Amino acid sequence: MRRTWTVGVDFGGTNVKIGLVTATARVHRTLVVASKDVATPTAFINGICDVVNSLARSIGIRASQLRGVGVGAPGPVDVTHGIVHSLVNVPGWRQVSLRRPLERRLRCPCLIDNDANLFTIGEWRAGAGRGARALVGLTLGTGVGGGLVCDGALYRGASGSAGEVGHMVIHPQGWRCGCGRRGCLEAHIGTRAILRLAREAVRRHRAALWALAQRAQLTPELVSRAAEQGDASARTVWVAVGRSLGIGLANLVNLLNPDRIVIGGGVAQAWRWFAPTMRKTVRHEAMAISQRAVGIVRGRLGSEAGIIGAAVGLWQERRTARR
Numbered sequence: 209m210r211r212t213w214t215v216g217v218d219f220g221g222t223n224v225k226i227g228l229v230t231a232t233a234r235v236h237r238t239l240v241v242a243s244k245d246v247a248t249p250t251a252f253i254n255g256i257c258d259v260v261n262s263l264a265r266s267i268g269i270r271a272s273q274l275r276g277v278g279v280g281a282p283g284p285v286d287v288t289h290g291i292v293h294s295l296v297n298v299p300g301w302r303q304v305s306l307r308r309p310l311e312r313r314l315r316c317p318c319l320i321d322n323d324a325n326l327f328t329i330g331e332w333r334a335g336a337g338r339g340a341r342a343l344v345g346l347t348l349g350t351g352v353g354g355g356l357v358c359d360g361a362l363y364r365g366a367s368g369s370a371g372e373v374g375h376m377v378i379h380p381q382g383w384r385c386g387c388g389r390r391g392c393l394e395a396h397i398g399t400r401a402i403l404r405l406a407r408e409a410v411r412r413h414r415a416a417l418w419a420l421a422q423r424a425q426l427t428p429e430l431v432s433r434a435a436e437q438g439d440a441s442a443r444t445v446w447v448a449v450g451r452s453l454g455i456g457l458a459n460l461v462n463l464l465n466p467d468r469i470v471i472g473g474g475v476a477q478a479w480r481w482f483a484p485t486m487r488k489t490v491r492h493e494a495m496a497i498s499q500r501a502v503g504i505v506r507g508r509l510g511s512e513a514g515i516i517g518a519a520v521g522l523w524q525e526r527r528t529a530r531r
């Protein structure tokens with residue numbers, strides 16, 4: 209029997225998305241599990257195995273008949289041995305061997321990689337990054353992840369941890385990050401930073417943002433909705449996010465000279481509110497010769513980017529292993 213189906217797993221700070229992917233890199237079916245319900249390594253392995261088995265049964269096969277399962281984890285990963293070194297935003301994950309127990313339970317090949325790497329691979333092969341030779345992928349959400357494609361290949365670095373752009377320091381005396389340092393990009397544009405900026409705005413201006421905050425839990429989506437309603441204080445939140453993101457991107461443009469930067473993740477849904485300030489900041493801070501060469505675009509694959517990237521990453525890894 210020819211194995212044609214792959215399962216991709218995107219482990220986010222809020223949800224874990226698991227999708228059944230066809231041989232043409234299309235998502236056939238997706239299931240979502242709350243991250244808090246699979247927060248420990250044991251719960252994650254058990255939960256993922258249950259969902260993978262369910263997806264396999266839905267198309268009349270066993271998990272062992274899948275082409276494989278690819279998992280994107282939000283932190284540094286030893287891809288060769290399938291070990292998650294740590295997850296900054298998920299406590300209890302330190303040097304967790306993930307590939308072996310999954311392969312033992314599911315009886316099919318598994319790949320464990322950084323989730324932003326897989327987002328980048330997905331957009332590079334099937335989305336907004338297609339055709340780029342030098343590509344930077346960024347995922348904006350609870351954390352800020354990054355992936356790098358250099359000369360047509362994913363760049364992993366000396367220890368496999370390249371692309372941790374969320375922990376690039378942009379404000380040395382800035383806010384404390386989940387990693388323990390101050391002023392990281394993630395500390396200024398991640399979900400916690402957005403909510404911190406929004407709470408400050410709520411205290412200063414009792415406008416649409418304040419009214420919305422009385423009726424629902426404050427979230428980036430709510431801040432975006434307030435901006436759509438014309439709330440000036442909500443829009444200042446996104447200006448601050450765009451400025452900090454632009455500083456980070458300008459550093460990447462100067463260092464890497466990419467021809468494309470693709471931005472995705474949940475926070476990217478507020479693109480219309482932060483992108484103008486982001487672009488203005490890049491133009492002001494990046495070297496002219498480098499910033500003229502780069503296109504900064506929003507990802508095309510949406511919430512499926514990580515799932516598709518996990519499948520494509522697994523295919524590439526297996527082809528490399530056979531050489």
